[in-house]
Amino acid sequence: MSKQEHFDAIWQRAAGRKGGDAALTALLPQADSGQARLSDAALLSAMSAQIFKSGFVWRVVENKWPAFEQAFWGFEPQKLLLMSPEQLDQRASDPALIRHGKKMQAIMDNALMVQELAEEHGSFGQWLQQWDSRNVIGLWAELKRRGSRLGGNTGPYFLRSVGIDTFLMTGDIIAYLKAHELLDASPNSKRGQMQAQAAFNCWQDESGLPLASLSRVVACSVGDNRLGVTD
Structure with a gap:
């Protein structure tokens, strides 16, 4: 009992x-309710930052994030989907960034997810906002299923960082x-x-x-x- x-x-x-x-x-x-004010690019940036923070020193990620913003074209999903494998490889070896090839690939994978959901729902932000907090675990599951490296507490920490109650x-x-x-x-x-x-x-x-x-x-x-x- x-x-x-x-x-x-x-x-x-x-x-x-x-x-x-x-x-x-x-x-x-x-x-x-910060998610209501954030563009899909800002949401993808926050998501990507949380992925890099997983298992790493958060302060280092935060200090390097302006360089990520520049290297990844402001995290505009449509622009990122035009990035070539060679360009991604260059970023994976850039000392100004955190050289983690798999997490950088997750940026690209999640850019595709964000773009697809934006096409389906008007914006990625609108898709996030449709979830009732009484079933926030359903949102966790969808982020993990459709995205990359968003399992465990990474997805929930991302949601918390952009104002989604969880x-x-x-x-x-x-x-x-x-x-x-x-x-x-x-x-x-x-x-x-x-x-x-x-x-x-x-x-x-x-x-x-x-x-x-x-x-x-x-x-x-x-x-x-x-x-x-x-x-």
């Missing part, structure tokens, strides 16, 4: 660990869900993600908070008690 806590109990425990309600509130992600399956979240018998399948499986979504939907019904805030509070209620914790 699952042991799903009421969200107010989770909040009180997290607030007690972080120094009170005000301190916990200050840790919550700021509500943002929870994250981080170590603290997984540990909480398992401890309370809300997750009995692999966190990367469809069944496991459905179980997580169901738990977060229940907490959203109770609290009215965005998934991103719920995710942060749950993470703050368990694990190492450190300031600036990220979920």
